Each structure stands twice: as C-alpha cells, then as structure tokens.
Amino acid sequence: EDKVVQSPLSLVVHEGDTVTLNCSYEVTNFRSLLWYKQEKKAPTFLFMLTSSGIEKKSGRLSSILDKKELFSILNITATQTGDSAIYLCAVERFGNEKLTFGTGTRLTIIP
C-alpha cells in the first residue's frame, strides 16, 4: 500500500521566516510527487516533480525531489501571512491515475 508521511504536522513561524516542509513516501512504480496548498476547501496545485535533483521554483516557493532517499521538501522563503494554509503532498504511480495524499502540514504565519 502506498504511504506518504509529512512533517511537521504543524508549524508556526513569524512573517519573513523561511520554512521547510518535508514529505517522505513509499510507492510502487513511482510516477510523480505533487505539492498542493489548501486554504479553504479546494487544494491548489503548486508543483509536480518527476525527476530527482531538479528544483522547481515559483516565486518564493521551491521544491526538490530525491528519488533515491524517497523524499521531497517544499521551501518557502520570506513567508507572508497569505502563506498560512495546509500544505499537502501526494504521490502518483504509473498505470494508476490516482493520488495518495499525506496528512498535510498546517503552516501558520504570525504577522
């Protein structure tokens, strides 16, 4: 059974801090790892990672995948209050178009 573990479960930091969120996984026939931001109900897509060691970047957010050690990190620099959300990590396997999600990290940014 596919397994995705995120850490920490929750994190409270001050505005301007840099945070690193972790995601480790166990999946057969790994295809991709995805990061989502969930503020209210709908998760919004951040990154899709398929290749090891290649950083994906979007503004203050970046993510990298290590397929050997089976983990990914999501970095957020110069955090803002609008970054407060639950960050979800999910994995997809080849031949099976469905996602297995981790429990998420609840990030709170204090002004």
Added chain:
Amino acid sequence: SAVISQKPSRDICQRGTSLTIQCQVDSQVTMMFWYRQQPGQSLTLIATANQGSEATYESGFVIDKFPISRPNLTFSTLTVSNMSPEDSSIYLCSVGEEYGYTFGSGTRLTVV
C-alpha cells in the same frame, strides 16, 4: 488548466437523507475522481469515474453508499446516501491533466 464547477458549495443535511454533488468540467476528460476529506484528515479517494462504465471504488467505499454517475465526458455526480454524522466532510472532485491534478471548489457537508 481545466476549470471545474462544483455544487453545492456547502450544505447541512438531516441524518438519513441523501445529497447529490455535481461537478462540471470545462473540457472533456476521461477520468474524474471523487475524494473525501474528513475533519482534520487528509484527502482519501472514494472512487474513479469513467464515462460509459461503472465507477471503480476504493477499499472501504461501496456503490450503495456513494453512487456515482458519469453521463458524459464533462460531468459527474456523487451521491452521499443515508447520511450519518460520520459523513460530515469536504467532498472534492478532481481531474488529471498533463502537469498535475485540478480540484473542484469542494462541498462542505454537515450532517445533523
């Protein structure tokens, strides 16, 4: 990316009743996915809906409780039947795309 309209946004329902959730996609898609997110939990896949065939349900979910329709390539419904307070959750539909999966806006269901 695809745009998914999901209705209703929220509802409060009496136990024992049923609620049907609709998702309309602005493009044709082969598969649509239905997820449940119970309070404080992550997303769990309920079923995968293909047009023209029976939905495929994940372990722990059955068709009698969560019947799904997929009449065409842009639309699907999920019904939560004979509801109990344990069904109080966020329900989300999703479609797969080349660079990730897109989710509908979600339905927050409260069963009283």
